Amino acid sequence: MIDFERVTKRFGSWTAVDAVSFTVAEGEFRVLIGPSGSGKSTVLRMINRLIPADEGAIRIDGEDIASLKPEELRRRMGYVIQSVGLFPHWTVERNIATVPGLLGWPRARIRDRVTELLELLNLDPRRYRGAYPHQLSGGQQQRVGVARALAAEPRILLMDEPFSALDPITRASLQTELSAIHRRTGTTVVFVTHDMDEALRLGDSIAVMDHGRLIQCATPLDILTRPASPLVRDLVGREEWGLKRLAVETVGDRARRQESVTGEPLAAETPLHRALSEMVARGTERLPVVDGDGQPAGVLHLSDLVRPISGGTVPGGTA
Amino acid sequence: MASRVSLHRFLHNRVALLMALAAAIAAMALPLLGFAPNRLLSGRPVPLWAAVQGFDGAIALLAGLALLATPFLRPTRPGLGLTVAAGGLFTAGLVWLAGAQAAALAQGASAAARTSFASGFWVMAAAGLLTAIDAARRLGLGAVGRMAVGGAIAALVALQLASGHLDALSILKEYANRRDIFADAVLRHAMLVVAALIPTLLIGIPLGIAAHRVQAVGRAVFPVLNVVQTVPSIALFGLLMAPLAALGAMLPGSGISGVGPLPAVIALTLYSLLPIVRNTAVGLDGVPAPVREAARGMGLTPRQIFLRVDLPLALPVFLSGLRITVVQAVGLAAVAALIGAGGLGAIMFQGLFANALDLVLLGAVPVILLAVAADALLSIGIAAATHSIGLLPGKSAP
Secondary structure: OEEEEEEEEEEOOEEEEEEEEEEEOOOOEEEEEOOOOOOHHHHHHHHOOOOOOOEEEEEEOOEEHHHOOHHHHHHOEEEEEOOOOOOOOOOHHHHHOHHHHHOOOOHHHHHHHHHHHHHHOOOOHHHHOOOOHHHOOHHHHHHHHHHHHHOOOOOEEEEEOOOOOOOHHHHHHHHHHHHHHHHHHOOEEEEEEOOHHHHHHHOOEEEEEEOOEEEEEEOHHHHHHOOOOHHHHHHHOOOOHHHHHHHOOEHHHHOEOOOOOOOOOEEOOOEHHHHHHHHHHHOOOEEEEEOOOOOEEEEEEHHHHHOOOOOOOOOOOOO | OHHHHHHHHHOOOHHHHHHHHHHHHHHHHOEEEEEEOOOOOOOEEEEHHHHOOHHHHHHHHHHHHHHHHHHHOOOOHHHHHHHHHHHHHHHHHHHHHHHHHHHHHHOOOOOOOEEEEOHHHHHHHHHHHHHHHHHHHHOOOOHHHHHHHHHHHHHHHHHHHHHOOOOOOHHHHHHHHOHHHHHHHHHHHHHHHHHHHHHHHHHHHHHHHHHHHOHHHHHHHHHHHHHHHHOOHHHHHHHHHHHHHHHHHHOOOOOOOOOOHHHHHHHHHHHHHHHHHHHHHHHHHOOOHHHHHHHHHOOOOHHHHHHHHHHHHHHHHHHHHHHHHHHHHHHHHHHHHHHOOOOHHHHHHHHHHOOOHHHHHHHHHHHHHHHHHHHHHHHHHHHHHHHHOOOOOOOOOO
């Protein structure tokens, strides 16, 4: 658990972070979003003390981080940045092994862990273990960057716009993989981005920042349907609002469980906007749904997509 | 038109063609050696064809014929390998011919008679060496490979030196006269360079690190070092003489004086600082900021970041600075002989003042060899450092 209590950071006369308080629960995926200069990266970098707080307290599992050695604190967390920062003179294996090496893991355990992580990030260990960073594409480099951050099984993963420099296809596949890793490991993630679609897609909760203040911290659905300020509404944008609204719910949320129909089924965790796309593509108004085990889980109707459940209209009402 | 087409079809190496033409013209028009009754008189020219006598002469010249063929060899590995061999063997063969001819001329001449290398020898030897160097580069040889080629050619000449085959040449007669001081001069020359290198590194590396970390340090240091570099070496030696002499007078018994090795070492250090400070700072500046940021974020201590990230990544640029420094110091140390520092420069100046060109050569050739050897060794170091940071092309992408 990460706990910010009235944390302030000033650079000269400029207040980058202004008395911010929030809590990130164990295992939560928290996205920090806001315009540039809003203080979101500063907040992230205060969690591992790359930037020291001027006022207030930051606690992890109740322990004030100011009482810890910064290096020890950082070794307990994963850290991923937009420009990756792989060590160019080390192989992929040695890069990933950095923190386990610092923590003094036995050699065999490090080796196994590297293999495991490369497989987790869809990089063939035999092919990439001995490669140097400059031999990898941008997407592969960031996969290694994520693997390196996860190496010592940290309970907290800090990510500063990790996918912003990647092409849309690579970004989408890394987002999917990150979601899966988060579900599987239960790691607490704090993820900075300026891309609302990414925030809506990944976050359990989204904290919107502006001018060093926390404007709103809520679930993706609430951010979409109950924006706390015009800025939040602008960040969401009115364009394709309906599709974004659909994207934060899954097929399983709205399927009619008792019914059945033939056809290629959709997985229950598919976001609703994909289901709509699928209906248009197939020219049908009904799609069968299966659960995680492949068992039938009902039918999704086109009318279910437009049925308002809660806050189903555009806030402000004029879009 | 037809001749142009056929030339393009058969000509594969323009550099080799230029060198072969230069060698051919020098062979016909310039003297290989000069033969003089004593070292003060200018000699009569001995052309190449006069030197080619007997079976071994013909063999030595075979490499020359091969050299003439090299422009027309295809740029394949065997073709370029043959070109390297032809260039190297031709150069070594010329030395052999010169030695044999000098020995022949010495028979029946007085002990004061001198046989020296003449313009034709220098042009042909240079053509042979350049052909070999260029072909080695085209072969894509690394620093180690190029050093092996250079070492092989040097070994062929060294064998001739050791066997006494070259003893009748003037430069070796000068050597024989100064056998006792020659080894001392080489050692002293090297010691001057090493003695300057130690304070240079002790001052230069911390200064470079400081210039990298604090901009103000760089702004203060680099203009000063740049000005020092522009002061001519003789002037700098002169400038140091007066204050050091005054200091020596103030501290009798300290051994400080305005002449001798101390001002030489100080001047060499001043010259050597710029490349070391600059390349240390530039090398560290070149370490990508995200790499340092990631290192810090993962919990490396400042010391670990310096040793594991900054140092290896800055090393190739630093070593390039060291290479410039060493090569420059080897050359400048020769000038230091003017203020009584000794070394190979002393032999060169003796020769200059006595108008004995072979004595100048006896000092100059080892200076060149020292510089080339230092350059080659540091090149290997740079290649190894670059390779170890995974930036060398040639490792294929997986």
